[in-house]
Structure formats: structure tokens, C-alpha cells
Amino acid sequence: MSDKPRKFKGGVHPNDSKALTSHKPIKQAPLLDAYKVIMHQNIGAPPELLVKKGDEVKKGQLLAKAGGFVSVPLHAPTSGTVKAIDKVPGPTGISVPCIEITADGNDEWGSPFEPIADWRATAPADLKQRVWDAGIVGMGGAGFPAHVKLSPPDGKKIDTLILNGAECEPYLTADHRLMLENAEDVVLGAAITARILGLDCAIIGVENNKLDAIEELNKVAAKYNVKVQGLPVNYPQGAEKQLIYAITGREVPVGKLPMDVGCVVQNVASAAAIADAVVKGIPSIERITTVTGKPVVDPGNWKLRIGTPIEKVLELAGGIKEQPAKLLLGGPMMGIAQSSLGVTVMKNTSGVLLIANDEVSQYTSEPCIRCGRCVDCCPMDILPATISQAVENKRFDWAEKLNVMACIECGSCSYSCPSHRPLNQQFKRAKVEIQARLRKKG
Amino acid sequence: MSEETKSVQLPDPAKLVVSNSPHMRDKPTIARIMYTVIGALLPGCAMAIVFFGLAALEVLAVCVFSCVLIEEGWNKLMKRSSTWKDGSAILTGLLLGMNLNAGTPWWICILGGFLAIILGKQLYGGLGYNPFNPVLVARVGLLIGFPGIMTTWDKPDMWHMGIDGVTAATPLGLAPGETFVKDMLLGNVGGCLGETSAIALMVGGAILIAFKLIKWEVPLMFIGTVFAITGVAHLLNPEVYHSPFVHVFSGGLLLGAFFMATDMVTSPMTHKGAWIFGFGCGLITSLIRLWGAYPEGVSFAILFMNALTPLIDRVTISKPFGYVAPVKGEA
Numbered sequence: 006m007s008d009k010p011r012k013f014k015g016g017v018h019p020n021d022s023k024a025l026t027s028h029k030p031i032k033q034a035p036l037l038d039a040y041k042v043i044m045h046q047n048i049g050a051p052p053e054l055l056v057k058k059g060d061e062v063k064k065g066q067l068l069a070k071a072g073g074f075v076s077v078p079l080h081a082p083t084s085g086t087v088k089a090i091d092k093v094p095g096p097t098g099i100s101v102p103c104i105e106i107t108a109d110g111n112d113e114w115g116s117p118f119e120p121i122a123d124w125r126a127t128a129p130a131d132l133k134q135r136v137w138d139a140g141i142v143g144m145g146g147a148g149f150p151a152h153v154k155l156s157p158p159d160g161k162k163i164d165t166l167i168l169n170g171a172e173c174e175p176y177l178t179a180d181h182r183l184m185l186e187n188a189e190d191v192v193l194g195a196a197i198t199a200r201i202l203g204l205d206c207a208i209i210g211v212e213n214n215k216l217d218a219i220e221e222l223n224k225v226a227a228k229y230n231v232k233v234q235g236l237p238v239n240y241p242q243g244a245e246k247q248l249i250y251a252i253t254g255r256e257v258p259v260g261k262l263p264m265d266v267g268c269v270v271q272n273v274a275s276a277a278a279i280a281d282a283v284v285k286g287i288p289s290i291e292r293i294t295t296v297t298g299k300p301v302v303d304p305g306n307w308k309l310r311i312g313t314p315i316e317k318v319l320e321l322a323g324g325i326k327e328q329p330a331k332l333l334l335g336g337p338m339m340g341i342a343q344s345s346l347g348v349t350v351m352k353n354t355s356g357v358l359l360i361a362n363d364e365v366s367q368y369t370s371e372p373c374i375r376c377g378r379c380v381d382c383c384p385m386d387i388l389p390a391t392i393s394q395a396v397e398n399k400r401f402d403w404a405e406k407l408n409v410m411a412c413i414e415c416g417s418c419s420y421s422c423p424s425h426r427p428l429n430q431q432f433k434r435a436k437v438e439i440q441a442r443l444r445k446k447g
Numbered sequence: 448m449s450e451e452t453k454s455v456q457l458p459d460p461a462k463l464v465v466s467n468s469p470h471m472r473d474k475p476t477i478a479r480i481m482y483t484v485i486g487a488l489l490p491g492c493a494m495a496i497v498f499f500g501l502a503a504l505e506v507l508a509v510c511v512f513s514c515v516l517i518e519e520g521w522n523k524l525m526k527r528s529s530t531w532k533d534g535s536a537i538l539t540g541l542l543l544g545m546n547l548n549a550g551t552p553w554w555i556c557i558l559g560g561f562l563a564i565i566l567g568k569q570l571y572g573g574l575g576y577n578p579f580n581p582v583l584v585a586r587v588g589l590l591i592g593f594p595g596i597m598t599t600w601d602k603p604d605m606w607h608m609g610i611d612g613v614t615a616a617t618p619l620g621l622a623p624g625e626t627f628v629k630d631m632l633l634g635n636v637g638g639c640l641g642e643t644s645a646i647a648l649m650v651g652g653a654i655l656i657a658f659k660l661i662k663w664e665v666p667l668m669f670i671g672t673v674f675a676i677t678g679v680a681h682l683l684n685p686e687v688y689h690s691p692f693v694h695v696f697s698g699g700l701l702l703g704a705f706f707m708a709t710d711m712v713t714s715p716m717t718h719k720g721a722w723i724f725g726f727g728c729g730l731i732t733s734l735i736r737l738w739g740a741y742p743e744g745v746s747f748a749i750l751f752m753n754a755l756t757p758l759i760d761r762v763t764i765s766k767p768f769g770y771v772a773p774v775k776g777e778a
Contacts, residue, residue: 258769300458328462331464338468345460375711388717430467
């Protein structure tokens with residue numbers, strides 16, 4: 006494996022605005038009066054509810070168990086009473102079921118499992134079971150159950166474990182601070198994950214705009230046989246397929262998974278959560294989230310419990326200086342705009358971002374002038390402008406032939422379009438239409 | 448919650464905008480692109496005014512104003528919103544002026560503006576939808592309609608304000624050996640406003656490439672192909688054919704290669720396509736120049752390749768990252 010990472014084709018360089026929070030140490034959020042834990046936080050099946058209204062719960066106690074293999078259990082963020090099985094606005098705007106817990110203020114532990122004293126002597130299968138039991142998902146944004154990635158089907162040989170510390174989304178610094186302050190947890194998590202996969206090494210990919218984090222990781226990396234790989238700063242460097250290409254030179258075939266080219270990619274925050282679950286016996290009930298944006302009084306990186314309402318998160322950050330135009334969960338390139346402050350922190354909430362009024366414009370989209378900027382920056386090497394035409398004419402068959410299904414929805418095309426055409430939005434729609442047609446066909 | 452945090456100001460959810468990602472946009476807009484191209488064309492315009500005096504300024508001004516007014520008039524007629532501020536009509540006017548001779552009567556300029564804006568662009572649906580370069584549609588229209596006016600060129604007369612009525616032939620119309628590359632580099636030759644100063648046009652081209660507003664493959668292939676083909680012809684028979692340097696620095700080649708063939712709307716979107724497009728332009732230009740009825744072939748070459756652009760785009764569709772060829776026999 007060469008030391009020089011490969012450069013993937015395309016990409017864009019938005020203003021990263023990370024300086025707002027990159028120097029702010031992670032702060033532990035104080036205990037709140039109440040938490041609303043959204044039930045379905047993972048890709049795959051929803052978990053099965055184990056508690057009912059009025060039940061006393063301890064911190065870390067199971068609230069719901071996995072509802073299948075591609076599903077993860079849910080744990081209580083603190084000790085208290087189940088006040089209600091309620092509904093809150095989900096990140097996509099649709100109301101979703103949640104478990105509301107009134108905190109008793111004691112924050113008393115009732116962990117469902119014990120720490121594993123010597124992980125090196127523990128069977129990989131037991132370590133994997135622990136990852137599942139702890140409810141760990143992809144914390145970079147996808148929310149894909151971690152144990153599923155660690156269970157390649159027979160015949161698929163995994164030879165490379167990559168930890169994703171690219172954090173290419175502008176504004177977000179949660180992973181940066183995690184790698185800087187808890188480098189050993191990340192590296193330990195990498196080593197444990199490697200053991201589960203039957204590997205003896207792992208590679209952490211970090212964009213070169215976080216040199217201090219790379220330095221910290223390198224101090225502890227050798228001890229666990231982990232390699233730290235600096236990566237060129239280019240959005241979307243943290244996209245799974247682009248990351249695998251940069252580090253190994255392998256191209257994940259369209260419609261296939263990293264395991265098809267012998268790779269497993271795990272977010273660094275997930276790795277740290279795996280270390281916590283194994284070594285400290287702590288389930289996934291907390292995460293580091295960047296609370297930032299120009300309108301925020303005191304932007305920072307916070308360790309938040311799952312189920313913390315966004316309203317409270319913004320209060321922690323001192324509130325706002327001016328009414329923002331947008332409230333986003335995640336970064337500005339792929340984050341989801343919210344219409345309510347009632348959304349709560351989930352396992353994949355990497356950022357709470359406020360965008361000021363002068364930073365967004367309500368663009369009217371103009372005709373495509375065929376400048377080709379979208380073609381140049383597309384990291385998947387498809388033709389956004391041409392596909393956009395197809396979608397406008399409702400020719401989804403044509404869009405499919407033009408490989409719209411390969412789109413990773415990174416938003417680089419929309420970002421670069423001088424006519425402000427809603428390319429990314431059109432492709433999301435096309436993908437939904439094409440999938441719906443496939444289902445119809447059976 | 449303490450009293451202190453209660454007084455914290457929070458966003459008003461009713462005022463939050465919900466839209467699809469991405470929530471950031473890059474700075475360039477259509478207007479910014481157009482004005483940068485206009486800026487890149489200004490050195491060439493300045494040199495034209497230096498060599499042809501106020502008459503050149505007059506041609507450029509009449510073309511720009513007529514294009515803007517005709518576009519706005521059409522917008523009014525079609526009940527569309529105003530578009531002149533995006534700069535595309537200004538650019539069309541400026542390029543049209545560069546395609547005309549300094550002594551062109553004002554009514555030809557206005558007719559050219561009409562052909563470019565209405566016939567070349569608006570009839571197809573406006574900016575972004577025209578298959579042919581509007582300026583070249585106008586130029587060729589005028590060339591066919593008024594061959595006399597369109598092929599009479601004033602002799603450049605540096606700093607001499609006003610036209611003295613002396614005309615000169617374009618270097619391509621002269622016999623080989625009568626032309627000087629040095630004069631052509633500066634622009635001290637007869638021809639259209641934009642066929643004169645090679646250096647000023649190359650500066651403009653360099654600006655366009657530096658700002659990534661054009662695909663460098665197009666001018667490279669265009670000029671390179673013309674140089675190669677005319678070079679071979681010159682080597683075989685220097686008595687009949689001009690040296691390749693004369694071909695490259697004369698006529699509308701540089702203006703065409705840097706400013707017209709690279710028009711985004713009417714040239715291929717992919718880099719692979721740009722190679723083919725540039726080569727085609729160069730090939731057709733050389734054929735017309737060497738053996739065609741007209742001394743100049745840049746306009747026809749570009750228009751012909753404009754017509755092929757959709758086809759070029761279709762055959763140069765890239766394979767996506769991670770593409771796997773479907774296995775034969777499957778579906």
C-alpha cells in the first residue's frame with residue numbers, strides 16, 4: 006500500500022468554516038430534566054419496545070431490543086421514569102415515535118453488560134456481539150448498524166479496515182475534536198474492530214486540514230498496529246467509495262458495498278463508541294456533536310446524550326444572535342433542514358448547524374448553460390446536467406441509463422451550478438421513482 | 448433550567464426555511480461567468496480600437512446596444528422577465544462587433560444583432576437552448592446576404608482616428624510571402640476587428656483558461672489541427688500555401704478558437720468531447736482555407752461542429768466511478 010493517497014476525480018472546495026469550533030474542547034452537557042429518545046435510529050428494522058409508560062429505568066438500561074439482524078437496541082440516556090411513548094418530529098419532518106424519559110437527577114447506572122477486561126483474549130464473535138448489544142451505528146450520518154458491517158457473508162474476504170476521520174463536511178469538527186482529545190479511544194476502537202474482522206491492522210483516513218489530530222493519533226497508533234493516513238482536502242473525501250479509492254485504489258462497483266472490494270469502513274466516532282462498549286461497558290447513549298453557525302452565540306463541540314432536544318442544545322450554545330434562515334442536522338452539504346426545534350439528538354447527529362440569512366439566498370434556477378462544472382466536479386463521473394434534463398422531462402428510464410443510481414447525493418453538482426439548478430434534488434427524486442418502478446416490476 | 452438559560456434567544460421555527468441539500472452554493476453565477484468572458488475579450492477590443500480608431504468603437508457600441516435592446520424588446524413581447532443584466536446579450540454584441548469590419552454600416556450591425564439574438568438564440572428558447580453559436584449565425588447570415596460589405600476590410604491605421612477609405616485584403620487573401628507574422632501578432636493587418644491582434648486575443652484566451660471558463664482542449668486541438676494540416680500543405684507546396692504561422696495568427700482563428708468554439712452552450716460538456724470538437728473545427732477550417740471557395744472557414748467549421756455537439760456528447764458519456772460492464776447473457 007502506497008503512502009501517497011490517490012486523488013479521486015472531481016470534488017469541490019467549499020469554505021469549510023471549521024475555525025468557528027475546531028479550537029473548542031469537547032464540553033460535557035449537563036443533565037437535563039427530560040429526554041426524548043427517538044425509537045428508530047438505525048437503517049434497517051426498528052427496534053422492539055421493552056418498556057411502558059411509568060416504568061423506572063436506569064442509565065444504560067435497555068429501552069428496546071433489536072428488531073432483527075439489521076437493527077440495534079436502544080438504551081436509556083439517564084435514570085428516571087418513562088413518562089410517555091410519544092411522538093416527536095423526526096429529522097425528515099415526519100412525526101416519529103419516541104420514548105420520553107423524565108430524569109430523576111441521580112444518573113444512576115444500570116448497564117446491561119460488564120466491561121470486557123482483556124479484549125485481546127476475547128473471541129471475535131463475543132466482541133461483535135458486544136458491538137451489537139451496545140447499539141452502535143454508523144455515527145458519521147448514515148446510521149447503519151455497525152455489527153452488520155462486521156459480519157461479511159461467507160465468501161467475502163475482508164482484508165482492509167478503514168476508519169473514516171475525513172470529516173469533509175464544512176463546519177463540522179466533532180470527529181476532529183474526538184481524534185484530538187480521545188485519540189487512544191479511536192485507535193483502540195480500530196484495533197478491536199480489526200480483531201472482530203480477523204485483521205491485525207487498520208488505517209485511519211484523516212483530511213490534511215486536521216494535522217494536530219493526525220499527530221495525536223500517530224502518538225498512540227503504533228501501539229495498536231494502526232496506520233494514520235493523511236488525505237487531500239477535497240469534498241467529498243469522506244464518502245465511503247471515495248475514501249476507499251483514496252486509500253486502497255480500489256473502486257467499489259456501482260450498486261455494490263465496500264465488502265465487495267474487501268473493505269470495511271467505520272466512522273471514527275463509531276470506533277470510539279466500540280472501544281467504550283468493550284473496555285468500559287458503556288452502551289451508545291452519548292455522542293459528540295458540533296453546534297455551530299454564524300448565528301450561534303457560543304459555537305462549540307458538545308458531548309450530548311441521545312434524546313436531547315435541539316432546543317436544549319441551542320440553549321447550551323448560548324442561543325442565537327439573530328434569526329437564522331435554516332436549522333440543519335448535519336453539515337451544510339448533506340445535512341437535513343429542520344422546521345421544528347422539537348427534533349432530538351440521534352446517534353448519527355454529527356452537527357446542529359444554523360445558517361444565517363445572508364449566507365443563503367432563495368435562488369431561482371436558470372436554464373442550464375452547459376458549462377460542464379457539474380460534470381467536472383462529480384466524484385462519481387456521471388453527467389448531472391444531462392440527467393437533470395431527463396428528470397425534468399420525467400424520463401426516469403433515461404436517467405437510469407445515464408447511471409443516476411450511482412449518484413451518492415454529495416451535492417457537489419448543485420453546489421457548483423452557476424444557474425442554481427436543483428440537481429441533487431432531482432436525482433434524489435429520480436432514484437426514488439426508479440426504485441418504485443423496480444418494486445412494481447417485482 | 449436556571450433563570451439565565453431561560454432568557455436565551457432561540458430561533459423562531461416558523462421562519463425556518465426547509466429545502467433540499469446542499470445548503471451552500473459556490474459563488475459563480477451566469478452573470479459572473481459572462482462578465483469574466485467580456486473582460487477577457489476587452490484586450491482584443493482595445494487593440495481593435497487602437498488600430499481602427501473610433502470607427503471600431505462605433506461598430507462595437509452599436510452591436511452591443513442593439514443586442515441588448517433587441518433582447519429586452521423580445522422579452523417584453525414574450526412577457527418574460529428582463530435578462531440583459533446576465534451579460535449574455537452584451538457578450539453576444541461584443542463578439543458580433545469583433546466579427547465585423549471597422550467600416551461596417553450601422554444598419555448592418557443592427558441587422559446582425561437581430562440575427563444573433565432572435566434567429567440565433569431566442570427562437571430556440573433563449574440562453575442555454577440554442578444549438579448554434581448566435582454570433583456565428585449572424586455572421587454567416589450577413590456574409591451570405593451582403594458578401595460585398597462583409598469581405599471589404601479597412602487598412603489598419605494606428606492612432607489615426609477615423610477611416611480614410613483605404614481598404615486592405617485579409618492576409619489569407621494575399622499571395623504567400625506578402626504577409627508578416629510580426630504585424631499579425633500585434634494586429635497591424637487588415638481584417639475584422641477580432642481578426643487583428645493575435646497577442647491580445649491570446650491574453651484573453653489565457654484568462655479564460657486560468658478562470659476555467661473554457662475547456663483548454665478546444666483551442667489547443669483547434670489551433671493545433673490547423674497548424675498541422677496547413678503546415679503539411681505548406682511543406683509540400685510553399686508557392687501556393689501560406690506558412691502555418693500565417694494560418695494560425697490570421698483570420699478569425701484565434702478569436703474563434705478561444706471565444707466562439709468554446710461557447711459553453713454550443714460545445715460539448717465533457718473533456719473527451721472537447722478534444723473531438725476542437726479537432727473537427729480545426730479540420731474543417733483547414734479544408735475550407737486550403738481548398739474551399741472562401742478564404743476563411745472558421746465560422747462554418749464551428750457552426751458545423753455545433754450541429755454535431757449533441758452527438759459528440761452522446762458518444763462521450765463517461766463510465767461512472769466503479770462501472771462494471773454488464774455480463775453478457777444477463778437481462
